[in-house]
Amino acid sequence: MTSDRPRRPARTAAVLGLILTSAAAFAGCGGAEGADGGGDTTLRVAIFGDFGYEKLYDQFEAEHPGVTIVETSEGDLGKYNTALTQKIAAGSAPGDVVAIEEGQVVNFLASADKFVNFQDHGSNDRKDQWLPWKYEQATTADGSDTIGLGTDVGGMAMCYRRDLFEKAGLPTDRTEVGALWPTWEEFTKVGEQFQDGIGSDDVHFIDSATNTYNSILMQSADETYFDPDGELVIDSNPAVKEAWDTALGMSEAGISARLKSFSTEWTAGFKSGSFATVACPAWMTNNIKENAGPEGEGLWDITTVPGGGGNWGGSFLAVPTSSDHQDLAVELVDFLTSAEGQLGAFEATGNLPSNPTLYDTPELQQATNPYFNDAPTGQLFVAGARNLQPVYLGAKNQPVRDAVENAMRSVENGDTSPGDGWDAAVEDAEKAAG
Amino acid sequence: MTTATAPPGRAGRTAGPARRGPRAGARGTRGEQVAGYAFISPFFLVFAVFGLFPLLFTFWVSLHDWDLLGTRSWVGLGNYSALLEDEDFWNALVNTLGIFVLSTVPQLLVALALAQLLNQRLRARTLWRMGVLLPNITSIAAVGIIFTLLFARDFGLVNWLLGHVGVDPITWQEHRWSSWLAISTMVDWRWTGYNALIFLAALQAVPRELYEAAQIDGASAVSQFRHITVPMLRPTIVFATLVATIGGIQLFTEPLLFNSGANAITGGTTRQFQTLTMYLYEQAFTGQEFGYASTVAWMMFLVILVVAVANALLLRRLRGVG
Numbered sequence: 001m002t003s004d005r006p007r008r009p010a011r012t013a014a015v016l017g018l019i020l021t022s023a024a025a026f027a028g029c030g031g032a033e034g035a036d037g038g039g040d041t042t043l044r045v046a047i048f049g050d051f052g053y054e055k056l057y058d059q060f061e062a063e064h065p066g067v068t069i070v071e072t073s074e075g076d077l078g079k080y081n082t083a084l085t086q087k088i089a090a091g092s093a094p095g096d097v098v099a100i101e102e103g104q105v106v107n108f109l110a111s112a113d114k115f116v117n118f119q120d121h122g123s124n125d126r127k128d129q130w131l132p133w134k135y136e137q138a139t140t141a142d143g144s145d146t147i148g149l150g151t152d153v154g155g156m157a158m159c160y161r162r163d164l165f166e167k168a169g170l171p172t173d174r175t176e177v178g179a180l181w182p183t184w185e186e187f188t189k190v191g192e193q194f195q196d197g198i199g200s201d202d203v204h205f206i207d208s209a210t211n212t213y214n215s216i217l218m219q220s221a222d223e224t225y226f227d228p229d230g231e232l233v234i235d236s237n238p239a240v241k242e243a244w245d246t247a248l249g250m251s252e253a254g255i256s257a258r259l260k261s262f263s264t265e266w267t268a269g270f271k272s273g274s275f276a277t278v279a280c281p282a283w284m285t286n287n288i289k290e291n292a293g294p295e296g297e298g299l300w301d302i303t304t305v306p307g308g309g310g311n312w313g314g315s316f317l318a319v320p321t322s323s324d325h326q327d328l329a330v331e332l333v334d335f336l337t338s339a340e341g342q343l344g345a346f347e348a349t350g351n352l353p354s355n356p357t358l359y360d361t362p363e364l365q366q367a368t369n370p371y372f373n374d375a376p377t378g379q380l381f382v383a384g385a386r387n388l389q390p391v392y393l394g395a396k397n398q399p400v401r402d403a404v405e406n407a408m409r410s411v412e413n414g415d416t417s418p419g420d421g422w423d424a425a426v427e428d429a430e431k432a433a434g
Numbered sequence: 435m436t437t438a439t440a441p442p443g444r445a446g447r448t449a450g451p452a453r454r455g456p457r458a459g460a461r462g463t464r465g466e467q468v469a470g471y472a473f474i475s476p477f478f479l480v481f482a483v484f485g486l487f488p489l490l491f492t493f494w495v496s497l498h499d500w501d502l503l504g505t506r507s508w509v510g511l512g513n514y515s516a517l518l519e520d521e522d523f524w525n526a527l528v529n530t531l532g533i534f535v536l537s538t539v540p541q542l543l544v545a546l547a548l549a550q551l552l553n554q555r556l557r558a559r560t561l562w563r564m565g566v567l568l569p570n571i572t573s574i575a576a577v578g579i580i581f582t583l584l585f586a587r588d589f590g591l592v593n594w595l596l597g598h599v600g601v602d603p604i605t606w607q608e609h610r611w612s613s614w615l616a617i618s619t620m621v622d623w624r625w626t627g628y629n630a631l632i633f634l635a636a637l638q639a640v641p642r643e644l645y646e647a648a649q650i651d652g653a654s655a656v657s658q659f660r661h662i663t664v665p666m667l668r669p670t671i672v673f674a675t676l677v678a679t680i681g682g683i684q685l686f687t688e689p690l691l692f693n694s695g696a697n698a699i700t701g702g703t704t705r706q707f708q709t710l711t712m713y714l715y716e717q718a719f720t721g722q723e724f725g726y727a728s729t730v731a732w733m734m735f736l737v738i739l740v741v742a743v744a745n746a747l748l749l750r751r752l753r754g755v756g
Contacts, residue, residue: 078698082719089502107722110504202588210696263695264579265586274588399721402697410703413608424704431522432721 041325043332045071046095048080050286051151051315052348056341060332067328077101088114093320096329097336100148100316105138106395108147108318112140115147116319121330123149129339133390134354138316141228148316149337152351154281155385156215156310157302159288162373164276168197174375178303184216184246187306191255194276205255207266207275209412210405213247215279218391219307225401225429226394232433234400235426244408244422251412258412267291279305281312282352282381289371302375309384311391314354352381359386396433403428492728500725502718513729523730525705526713527737529614533689533709534682537618542674545626546667549633550659563634566627574624578691581620585692607693613707620688625681629674636670637663672749679745683738686711710734 045053050073057069072095074080081104087094088108100108108115123146127135130150138148158181162172170193171177181187191205206212217224220239227233234240250256257275259266269275270291278284280302288300317337319329335341342353343363350369358364359382367378394400404425411421496513500506517523552563569577584591585606593603606612640663648658664671689707690698699716701708708716710730718727 085502085719085722107503110501114503260695260697264583265588266695268586268589272589396721402700402720406697406700406703406705413605413703415608415704434721434723 040066040068041328042068042070043097043325043329044095045069045097045332046074046084046093047071047099048074048077048101049283050349051099052345052351053336053341055348056336056344060335064328064331069332088320091322093322096319096323096325097333098318098320099151100138100318102137102154102314102316103393103398103401105148105316106393106397109138109140110395112145112147114321116321116323116326116330117144118146118149118330118333119144121334129337129357130354131356131385131388133388134314136390138318148318149333150354151315151317151337151342152283152345153354153385153388154283154311154313155352155381155383155388156218156305156312157280157282157380157384158277158305159280159284159300159302159372160277161273161275161299162301163299164198164203164273165194168194168276170194170197172301174301174303174373177301181306182308184212184306188246188250188253188255191250192253195253195255198276203273204257204275205277206250207257207259207269207278208261208409209247209251209256209258210408211261211279212250213243213405213408214312214401215305215310216246216307217243218312219310222390223392225397225404225433226392228392230394232394232400232430234404234429240404241422244404244425248408248411248418248421252418256412258409260409271296273299279312281314281384282350282377283313285350285369285372285377297371298373300371301373302369302377302380304380305384309386309388311385311388350377352385356386394433399432400429403432492731495725496728496732498725500723500728502722502724504722506725509725513726514733517726517729517733522705522708523710523713523733526701526708526710529701529705529707530683530685530709531741533614533617533621533685533707534679536614537621538675538678538682540618541622541626541678542629542671544622545629545674546633548626548630549637550663552630552634553637563631566630568627569624570628572624574687575691577620577624578688579694581616581623581688582692582694585616607702607707610706613689613692613702617685617688617692617707620692621681621685625678629678632670632674633667636667640666668749675745675749676742679741680738683734683741684711685709686715710737 045057047053053071057071061067061069074083080099081101084094084098084100084104085107088111091114131153134150134153135146138150139146158178160177165172165177170190171180180190194205217240220243223233223237224240225232225234225237227237251258257269259269259274265274268291270278270288271293278288280288285302288296292300317333319326319333323329336345337355339353339355339358342355343358343361345351346353346358346364346367353359353364364378364382367376368374369377407416407421407425407428410416410424411418416424497508497510498506499509499512548566552559552566556562585593587593587603587605590606592606593601597603604612606616644662644666645658648662653661686709689701689709690712692707693699693701699708699712699720701712711734714727714730714734717723717730721727
């Protein structure tokens with residue numbers, strides 16, 4: 001989940017301003033000159049968080065006279081998903097172009113007829129623009145319908161607090177730190193060392209077991225809770241149980257701060273230093289920067305993730321069939337998801353492109369992030385994305401994942417024994433899978 | 435219950451049929467009749483569109499296995515039989531009723547005491563009276579967010595205060611009792627002042643002579659409160675309880691915001707504070723089970739009916755005792 005990328009006030013104000021001025025324009029000069037408006041078109045783009053598209057919109061508008069792009073952004077991913085689902089189901093999409101997050105795209109594949117099929121617009125000829133699994137994620141099982149084109153992927157790395165590592169007597173250099181934990185077992189051991197060295201109950205090594213669990217799970221299997229036939233395999237897939245055991249092992253070792261992702265305390269933990277590491281997909285860097293604030297600059301750094309690579313989050317752009325300007329909207333999506341568009345978004349927000357041809361360009365290879373001690377973010381995240389094995393997620397992945405995470409949290413909090421917790425996870429997963 | 439103790443409301447009700455008489459006589463022309471229906475039609479139209487249709491449509495949906503985005507198929511009453519065996523539904527029901535009792539009882543008692551205080555001769559009386567209403571005009575989302583911060587594990591004010599008396603930090607979301615307590619606190623903070631003002635208005639309508647007479651007879655303040663104030667306030671207590679019941683069964687925002695972060699809608703790791711509306715929402719929008727969610731909605735309707743009847747019976751008993 002790429003949840004809670006904070007909404008930017010400047011953008012909101014800009015959108016509001018635009019609405020006001022266009023309203024004023026309508027009221028002021030209704031029918032005065034050129035009553036039909038000379039073919040003016042407004043394209044609405046609905047996204048969540050910040051995709052970094054401002055400059056790209058300007059460019060598109062310049063190349064298409066008479067076209068105005070209005071973006072609406074929702075800060076909370078959960079809210080965005082709910083509203084999008086409702087509106088798509090009701091046949092009145094919130095935009096001519098809508099963003100779909102990775103976790104939701106399988107759901108929308110079930111109603112592929114509500115979206116424009118990009119294959120009708122030649123997307124199959126440009127398939128190599130995307131990582132193969134990324135393109136497949138938004139394509140129906142029979143391969144005939146592609147409902148969305150990929151924007152970013154959540155290539156994995158590990159973010160860590162340099163100052164806390166130093167206090168605990170661990171190395172701080174990112175190459176040395178990365179070398180400490182080629183595997184998750186070693187990562188746990190480093191955690192124990194850290195906990196001994198820091199000697200404080202207020203600071204822990206990881207934020208929570210669940211984030212680590214998801215990172216491990218997404219690395220170790222080509223399927224997680226569902227097999228490609230849609231059958232629930234949580235109980236028979238050894239990868240799930242292994243990831244569960246490894247993650248809870250960390251919690252038992254006492255190195256977890258037991259903070260729920262995206263809760264107020266978790267958010268505050270970035271600033272107060274409640275935890276020293278966090279699983280870090282590319283989009284998380286922006287999150288850390290917002291949560292830790294200006295005084296956190298230089299405290300955080302980025303290194304490789306144990307187990308090598310992985311993916312968490314990433315999005316697609318789609319055109320609902322309810323749009324009145326489908327061809328123009330498709331053109332805009334083609335532009336935003338092209339190499340040029342993805343690079344522009346990377347430069348604005350750090351979201352890692354899903355276009356593999358960009359990975360060796362100097363723009364990515366030389367990209368650094370000053371907030372994270374000039375960490376070579378391009379190289380780090382590209383390494384994470386390249387090693388990635390595509391993972392099949394079922395249509396009910398989200399509710400099942402929620403159920404498992406809840407069970408894991410109750411074990412981590414000490415409310416349930418690990419054995420009972422696992423039984424509860426399987427039982428609740430079966431219920432959630434319906 | 436004897437007729438002598440029957441409240442004036444009863445007598446008023448019997449006047450109903452009598453009033454119907456003259457209207458039947460003056461039935462008027464056909465045109466007047468049409469005009470009459472036209473005048474009352476807005477209510478029925480609005481009710482049909484926003485009340486009746488959703489109600490019936492929800493029932494129709496609840497008879498299907500209805501995926502929000504995908505397929506739908508007829509299952510008859512299958513959803514209802516599944517729901518009756520659904521532990522999570524009963525859990526949500528217990529939570530809803532538990533939080534309702536835990537918040538409403540102290541809320542109404544404190545409000546009554548507060549109203550009594552506000553009814554005294556006080557300096558800056560209007561200021562105090564306005565003051566108790568302030569929490570009620572605060573945005574519910576703001577209340578939820580601030581209280582969640584107050585009850586935070588690591589830096590919350592409540593844990594900090596408890597720390598001074600030697601209590602270890604409590605993870606308020608983690609246990610059933612603590613989460614219920616925290617959520618009830620939010621509800622009470624917001625609604626106690628409102629109810630106090632309602633009670634105050636009722637108190638001021640109590641004739642002063644009753645108190646004067648009681649004083650002359652030598653009744654203490656406590657027995658004055660018990661034998662004059664409470665009986666005179668009964669219609670108001672009925673009203674306040676009804677409003678609190680409606681709010682209590684619909685409780686949604688407070689527990690949702692209290693569980694900030696991922697999976698907020700499940701109300702805690704073991705659903706320890708998931709209310710009925712949260713469960714409904716979870717089924718509809720996380721699970722995409724539109725049909726099943728509609729079934730939950732209909733069951734909620736039945737639950738509210740049961741609670742309303744229970745309330746009415748209880749209050750009628752209270753009325754009889756006085």
